[in-house]
Amino acid sequence: MTTFDPYAPSRETTEGKVFSVTGGDWDSLVQEIGATKEERVVVNMGPQHPSTHGVLRLVLELEGETITEVRCGIGYLHTGIEKNIEFRNWTQGTTFVTRMDYLSPLHNETAYCLAVEKLLGITNDVPERASVIRVMMMELNRISSHMVALGTGALELGAMGPMFFAFRDRETVLEIFEMITGLRMNMAYVRPGGVQQDLPDGAYTKIREGVKLMRKNFKDNATLLIGNSIWMKRTQGIGYLDLAGCTTLGITGPVLRSTGMPWDLRKVQPYCGYENYNFDVVTADTCDVYGRFLIRMNELEQSLRIVEQCVDKLEKLHGAPVMVADKKIAWPAQLALGGDGLGNSLDHIREIMGTSMESLIHHFKLVTEGFRVPAGQAYAAIESPRGELGASIVSDGGTRPYRVHFREPSFNNLQATPAMSEGGMVADIVAAVASIDPVMGGVDR
Amino acid sequence: MSDGMFGPKGTGDTSGYGGLVAKAATAGSSERPYGGYFDEVTDNLERAYPEFSDAIERVVIDRGELTLHIKAKKLVEVAFILRDVLKFEMCMGVSGVHYPEQIGRELHAVYPLLSMTKNQRIRLEVSVADTHPHIPSVVEVWAGNNWHERETFDMFGIIFDGHPGLTRILMPDDWKGHPQRKDYALGGIPVEYKGATTPPPNDRRSYK
Numbered sequence A: 001m002t003t004f005d006p007y008a009p010s011r012e013t014t015e016g017k018v019f020s021v022t023g024g025d026w027d028s029l030v031q032e033i034g035a036t037k038e039e040r041v042v043v044n045m046g047p048q049h050p051s052t053h054g055v056l057r058l059v060l061e062l063e064g065e066t067i068t069e070v071r072c073g074i075g076y077l078h079t080g081i082e083k084n085i086e087f088r089n090w091t092q093g094t095t096f097v098t099r100m101d102y103l104s105p106l107h108n109e110t111a112y113c114l115a116v117e118k119l120l121g122i123t124n125d126v127p128e129r130a131s132v133i134r135v136m137m138m139e140l141n142r143i144s145s146h147m148v149a150l151g152t153g154a155l156e157l158g159a160m161g162p163m164f165f166a167f168r169d170r171e172t173v174l175e176i177f178e179m180i181t182g183l184r185m186n187m188a189y190v191r192p193g194g195v196q197q198d199l200p201d202g203a204y205t206k207i208r209e210g211v212k213l214m215r216k217n218f219k220d221n222a223t224l225l226i227g228n229s230i231w232m233k234r235t236q237g238i239g240y241l242d243l244a245g246c247t248t249l250g251i252t253g254p255v256l257r258s259t260g261m262p263w264d265l266r267k268v269q270p271y272c273g274y275e276n277y278n279f280d281v282v283t284a285d286t287c288d289v290y291g292r293f294l295i296r297m298n299e300l301e302q303s304l305r306i307v308e309q310c311v312d313k314l315e316k317l318h319g320a321p322v323m324v325a326d327k328k329i330a331w332p333a334q335l336a337l338g339g340d341g342l343g344n345s346l347d348h349i350r351e352i353m354g355t356s357m358e359s360l361i362h363h364f365k366l367v368t369e370g371f372r373v374p375a376g377q378a379y380a381a382i383e384s385p386r387g388e389l390g391a392s393i394v395s396d397g398g399t400r401p402y403r404v405h406f407r408e409p410s411f412n413n414l415q416a417t418p419a420m421s422e423g424g425m426v427a428d429i430v431a432a433v434a435s436i437d438p439v440m441g442g443v444d445r
Numbered sequence B: 001m002s003d004g005m006f007g008p009k010g011t012g013d014t015s016g017y018g019g020l021v022a023k024a025a026t027a028g029s030s031e032r033p034y035g036g037y038f039d040e041v042t043d044n045l046e047r048a049y050p051e052f053s054d055a056i057e058r059v060v061i062d063r064g065e066l067t068l069h070i071k072a073k074k075l076v077e078v079a080f081i082l083r084d085v086l087k088f089e090m091c092m093g094v095s096g097v098h099y100p101e102q103i104g105r106e107l108h109a110v111y112p113l114l115s116m117t118k119n120q121r122i123r124l125e126v127s128v129a130d131t132h133p134h135i136p137s138v139v140e141v142w143a144g145n146n147w148h149e150r151e152t153f154d155m156f157g158i159i160f161d162g163h164p165g166l167t168r169i170l171m172p173d174d175w176k177g178h179p180q181r182k183d184y185a186l187g188g189i190p191v192e193y194k195g196a197t198t199p200p201p202n203d204r205r206s207y208k
Helices: A027-035 A081-087 A093-097 A105-120 A128-156 A161-181 A203-225 A229-235 A243-249 A289-316 A346-355 A357-369 A409-421 A426-436 A440-444 B038-048 B072-084 B145-156
Strands: A010-013 A016-019 A040-045 A057-063 A066-073 A336-338 A341-343 A376-384 A387-395 A403-407 B056-062 B065-070 B095-098 B107-115 B120-128 B134-136 B159-161 B191-193 B196-198
Touching: A010 A027, A016 A027, A057 A426, A066 A409, A066 A426, A081 A093, A081 A403, A093 A105, A093 A403, A105 A128, A105 A376, A105 A387, A105 A403, A128 A161, A128 A203, A128 A289, A128 A426, A161 A203, A203 A289, A229 A289, A229 A426, A243 A409, A289 A426, A346 A357, A376 B065, A376 B107, A376 B120, A387 A409, A387 B107, A403 A409, A403 B095, A409 A426, A409 A440, A409 B145, B038 B056, B038 B065, B038 B072, B038 B120, B065 B072, B072 B120, B072 B134, B095 B145, B107 B145, B120 B134, B145 B159
Parallel strands: B065 B120, B134 B159
Antiparallel strands: A010 A016, A040 A057, A057 A066, A336 A341, A376 A387, A387 A403, B056 B065, B095 B107, B107 B120, B191 B196
């Protein structure tokens, strides 16, 4: 009989002895497990665990240090976004979807808006400048998302330095976001029909400088990790999943591309005018964590290339509209820059309050009630940093979405955890999960 | 669940302005030619699957997308042919939709399919009655649909027969009801945390 251990209190259950370990030295745990003949231990890892990439719960069955079975428990961050969105109008929907996968808000918004635009039948009416801004913002977002994937992925494997570099570089992107949208995340910037507002003065310069800075800074993490013998040992040959495994499990994104399959929706099924940009689809042929790491590293450079082309295009399109011309869909006014930051457009307020009754009615109807979307269903898919992000949207002809469902790559790809880690060592499941890069806000929605 | 301040009443249009809600039109079959690769896909399916006219209820082309409405009991047969012969290797999950006004086929399950070989997309749609919400599981065809079917079960109560472990995935295991159904109100759920209960928002004093 051991004494009470405050860090690992235990109780008897019908399934055997259960320890609730919290931290510190688990002397009694080690002693008692050592004393039993039982080789099999079931470990409940998470949902509050620093290396499960968010509130992910992993139930591991271990034989010694080898994993024999893994089950994922999700739902700890379920927010009911798909339900809530049915009670708001189509424009307000962007405010919800942007909060799903909180590391790639602009991809969520764009997928949603592309589906709504498909239902409205205005896909080809979205102004070119709006599409270019969307592409630029999505690529910047891909960089910031990959930065978190690389930084936290390395941190979870015990490497702290890369995290500092990654978050430093992510800051560059977030500052650009803050300048353009006013917010660093959850911006609701992409709206059905275009984008919320045009770029502010000085944006081109800031983005160009940001790209230059990031291109220089990205080298830090590359020199720190690529070829690093500890990093290679922790990632090479770990989390193996080949092409057949990916197709049967519906896996897309960097995990699929790490099998050598050059499948990137930006190239194969272009949207937002991606066919007009020069960039390469990055692949690896190792099917392992290292391959996925290299893909993310190299995609950073490809994203920078696209951002540069976007800025060139935007300079040529300066002053062009960023919202569809149809006044029954477009938001009535753009924000204006006041002395104390962004505010309402005074010209617009003067018009609706002082000049035109019809404008006021139109503004009121469009803002409070919203526009109607013809009945039907549409599916729009884009390449998010984690794979295919698909928006299945159904309209009943009203001012609110009838049903919005997101095919979240994080949700789908997390199913690969058992295939990647069963039979491996317990430490490697951390690397495998990090290489999937699930964002629990997207998994649970 | 609750009839406080939140949740839809009547038409579900809670804006208070429009009043008019156009009912979701269930479009009839589309006429040939369908355009694009849709003729090729349906032709190939008809050739590979002799029971096509029996299993496929409607072929709908809308907004540049092909939807095949399939009888529930034929779903797995068709799915195998779509995967193996027509090369739709990937199923992008399943999304439930609840149409309470379509009596006898209230619950729909929508499966977006992707063919990487041919770079094509189609959609399958199955509808079943609320009173007998059973659809055969396609997990043996596309293993990746495992969690998607669990989510649709959780949210809509559609039972996927043959699923290896059809349990709730997002809501707690002992949750009552299926939240994404149209007759399930928004809000109104008391929140329990460590034994204490916070009343639902519409019962809180400040909202009354």
